[in-house]
Amino acid sequence: MPEALVIVDFQNDFTPGGALGVPEGDEITDRVNELAADDRFDVVVATRDWHPPDHRSFTEQGGIWPVHCVQETPGAELFPGLDQSHVDVIVDKGQPRDTEGYSGFQATTLEGVLRERRIDRITVVGLATDYCVKNTVLDARRLGFDVDVDSSAIRAVEVQPGDGDRAIDEMRAAGAHVS
Numbered sequence: 685m686p687e688a689l690v691i692v693d694f695q696n697d698f699t700p701g702g703a704l705g706v707p708e709g710d711e712i713t714d715r716v717n718e719l720a721a722d723d724r725f726d727v728v729v730a731t732r733d734w735h736p737p738d739h740r741s742f743t744e745q746g747g748i749w750p751v752h753c754v755q756e757t758p759g760a761e762l763f764p765g766l767d768q769s770h771v772d773v774i775v776d777k778g779q780p781r782d783t784e785g786y787s788g789f790q791a792t793t794l795e796g797v798l799r800e801r802r803i804d805r806i807t808v809v810g811l812a813t814d815y816c817v818k819n820t821v822l823d824a825r826r827l828g829f830d831v832d833v834d835s836s837a838i839r840a841v842e843v844q845p846g847d848g849d850r851a852i853d854e855m856r857a858a859g860a861h862v863s
């Protein structure tokens with residue numbers, strides 16, 4: 685059964701010190717690299733939040749987030765701790781100005797990348813649990829993929845305390861297996 689690893693938004697701006705740093709976001713590095721090197725995955729995909737400078741999610745455009753992951757800026761680059769030698773495909777997300785862009789499947793090539801390789805099971809890791817990981821997982825379930833989430837390789841933003849745990853409950857309720 686072909687399997688894929690999907691590493692969500694493991695980028696400079698989402699790690700501590702970044703424009704939208706996720707607490708302990710860098711602590712997933714070893715586990716993510718371990719999974720990326722695992723032979724059971726037929727393909728390893730890394731998504732990047734990849735926004736135009738006027739993306740509507742930014743506070744100055746009426747959104748709720750500081751400017752982050754602007755296309756072609758250092759903050760949008762994949763976190764240097766990620767061993768990119770195991771990454772087969774990079775999928776950019778959040779490009780259309782007026783889409784929310786939390787899910788790796790929204791307005792991206794991700795579904796096609798998985799379907800053309802006949803992937804039916806994916807493991808999702810990355811940042812952040814309560815936004816882009818959650819929305820990617822929920823979309824994957826809607827699209828019929830079996831989904832595993834490695835809880836040691838995700839971290840939450842927690843705009844509200846408890847958001848991370850609530851996101852895990854939602855993913856489980858949608859049928860994802862959270863280890």
Ligand SMILES: [Zn+2]
Pocket residue numbers: 733735741752753778785
């Ligand atoms: Zn974003």
